[in-house]
Amino acid sequence: MLDSNNTMPEIIHHDGSEEAEKLLMDIIYALDKSAIVAITDRRGKITYVNELFTEISQYTAEELIGSDHRIINSNYHPRNFFKTMWATIGRGKIWRGEICNRRVDGSFYWVDTTIVPSLNEKGRPYQYISIRYDVTERKESERIIQNLACKDQLTGLPNRSSFRELVKREVEFANESNTKLGFVYFDIDRLRYVNDSLGNEAGDYILSMVSNRLKENLQDDHVYGRLSGDEFALLLKNIRGAEHAEQLTKEIQQFLEEPIEVMGQLYTLSFSLGIALYPEHAQKPSELAMKAEKALSNARAKGGGKFEMYEHGTAAKTLERILLENELRKSISLGHFNLDYQPKVDLKTGDLMGVEALVRWNHPDLGRIPPDKFIPVAEETKLILPLGEWIIHEACKQARKWQDADFAPVRIAINISAIQLKEPGIVEAIKRILVETGVTSERIEIELTESAFADRSGMQDVIQEIRDLGITIAIDDFGTGYSTFSYIKELPADTLKIDRAFIGDIHENEESRAIVKAILAVAGTVGLRVIAEGIECEEQAAILHEYGCEEGQGYFYSRPTTPDKCVSFMKRVYE
Structure with a gap:
């Protein structure tokens, strides 16, 4: 244990003193009760584990000692993860990171890990001491946030951030497979009038129905999401060209504009849609979305109820x-x-x-x-x-x-x-x-x-x-x-x-x-x-x-x- 001057506290200098021995025993006891501790030799064979290690892994000390850490490997991390870790500690450097391990019963647990190499007189590691802290609850909270925050709460569709990631993946795949995509940006014309006359609940109901119609008619053939308010987007996969994209968009517009019953009355909604093509109009997801939005603005400017294909030159400011x-x-x-x-x-x-x-x-x-x-x-x-x-x-x-x-x-x-x-x-x-x-x-x-x-x-x-x-x-x-x-x-x-x-x-x-x-x-x-x-x-x-x-x-x-x-x-x- 080093002080601020990178030296052992003065008390440790008195070799063999009862005071120094008690201090060391107190430190070891505190560490043993608060952290998961393991020691391995330079080849990675486990030579020591503390009680917390056996409790969380469900293995006995006898089962662990003599084995290596592959006994608790969850196969969660890519091989390169551990390759990098071993390269770091093999050079005598401290490694820090979070590792997912597997218990005897097959369940996973996460540990925040620090691995400290012990060096011999030549500066080479002869053993490794790992100090771990159980962060499973924190990782579970993070998982809940990521799972819930990736979808729109009202419709259950991917939200803006999640949709952006989906589009990014599809564009990468289209680039590798030399296929075409159509990005369709659309919104509901004059939805605010429904909100003003019937209330926000009616507007929310309409948004949910739009979502349901997308799910029922498109299923997994294409990617779609709700971006904000009454704005939606979808990515048409494996299109043959502009005419095919327009045909699909027209079909989508038709099923979206079928009459909908709201509070006992039938309403016919209209939608404005803008289309941009990959790779013809843009190669980057952000540019593709921007150009589809420009096309949507043009459709709106013509009174709504229409779809417009992006054309070079429409990026000029309105x-x-x-x-x-x-x-x-x-x-x-x-x-x-x-x-x-x-x-x-x-x-x-x-x-x-x-x-x-x-x-x-x-x-x-x-x-x-x-x-x-x-x-x-x-x-x-x-x-x-x-x-x-x-x-x-x-x-x-x-x-x-x-x-x-x-x-x-x-x-x-x-x-x-x-x-x-x-x-x-x-x-x-x-x-x-x-x-x-x-x-x-x-x-x-x-x-x-x-x-x-x-x-x-x-x-x-x-x-x-x-x-x-x-x-x-x-x-x-x-x-x-x-x-x-x-x-x-x-x-x-x-x-x-x-x-x-x-x-x-x-x-x-x-x-x-x-x-x-x-x-x-x-x-x-x-x-x-x-x-x-x-x-x-x-x-x-x-x-x-x-x-x-x-x-x-x-x-x-x-x-x-x-x-x-x-x-x-x-x-x-x-x-």
């Missing part, structure tokens, strides 16, 4: 898109934006824990334009860079005002996109704004989507630099992407925000409850604070509190509001 970009550019320079703030509260005490800054665009002629309309345009055109810096500066100014007013420390969360994060100088810009506004860094939190953490070699370094300023980092919309808990513990983050998609029906949907429980369980093991967003009723708040969620935000507590009204909320909470 008039609406051009106008929106131009107005956005002008509004940034003219200051047509403001920030609203939505409180975050302690689910147990009701205390105010912080607020999230949300940008609002108040156009003098067009009125209030929703963020989901202009943020994608801002990101695509990189106008998010000047707009994003203004948001950071404005939020920090507000934080300083509340700091000077001597309110209890209220942390303001600011959303930053992956595009901003990739911009050189983002850390220096944040540092400069902190100095200019005079706000202390502990009053600021940065919210990033899961995708910002995906590039471990690039953006994670930038995220850590921001964190080093004293600013906390939150993973926003968690559960909608593919973060796995095998590396969540490595992320430079402090807080995890459960996406509203899992909160909205937590009081009536068992799958949503299972996802939330699993997220909370695993987040606890890696020390992440958890916030639930989108809480709209007391029942949801009560369930989340019961499950151990610490903080929440949503309309149940407060809608996004002005700084002045936010102050009123603060005063009400602390009176």
Whole structure:
């Protein structure tokens, strides 16, 4: 056992002393009771196992000693996995990783493993000591999250992230087999009118029926999923060309538009569909989806109820898109934006824990334009860079005002996109704004989507630099992407925000409850604070509190509001 100076503690220097011997025995006892321990010789033969090893593997010590670790091999890992492990420890280096093993009864268990080589005087390993910790429960929670989060909760279809992975695999296969694909992007025309007149339940019923019709008519012949709202996509496999893709799309449109009974009345829906072909129009899955969406926009522009094939040249911006970009550019320079703030509260005490800054665009002629309309345009055109810096500066100014007013420390969360994060100088810009506004860094939190953490070699370094300023980092919309808990513990983050998609029906949907429980369980093991967003009723708040969620935000507590009204909320909470 080494101290901070990489030397043995002074007490160990007194060879043979009772004190040193007792310390070593205490260390061995503690390790033996808390970890799964095994020692092997340089050829991998097991020479020692502790009691926890025999308990979890269900083998006796006699059965294990003299064997090698293949006795508990689950065949889960590829051969190269262990080849890499042996290459590492064979060079005298420590190896760390997670291994799936098999018990005597055939069941699997997972262990977080560290293998430490013991070196002789020539620096060569003569034995290996492995320290393992049982992480089976954590891996099971991760499996539940991955299985449930890959499908759309309402329809049971693959969601956007899952569908994207399916398309990626099919494109790779089509490339190898020299076959063609058709990407069809479609939505339901004017579904919002059904929601407005009959309610959201009727709209949900229609979405479920669309899903059922896809399953019944397409089965496993093609790949399909629900991307968001009333938007669906499907991938036509093994098509012969454009005419074949159009024929299949027309057949799909026909069965989708068959009359549907809603609340005792027959409705005939219409659908707009856009088609793009692989490899004719695009070779990359993302470009294929984008071009199918462009074709869908053209179909919508013609009044709906139509399908359009992508044509080279249709990628040019539509008039609406051009106008929106131009107005956005002008509004940034003219200051047509403001920030609203939505409180975050302690689910147990009701205390105010912080607020999230949300940008609002108040156009003098067009009125209030929703963020989901202009943020994608801002990101695509990189106008998010000047707009994003203004948001950071404005939020920090507000934080300083509340700091000077001597309110209890209220942390303001600011959303930053992956595009901003990739911009050189983002850390220096944040540092400069902190100095200019005079706000202390502990009053600021940065919210990033899961995708910002995906590039471990690039953006994670930038995220850590921001964190080093004293600013906390939150993973926003968690559960909608593919973060796995095998590396969540490595992320430079402090807080995890459960996406509203899992909160909205937590009081009536068992799958949503299972996802939330699993997220909370695993987040606890890696020390992440958890916030639930989108809480709209007391029942949801009560369930989340019961499950151990610490903080929440949503309309149940407060809608996004002005700084002045936010102050009123603060005063009400602390009176």
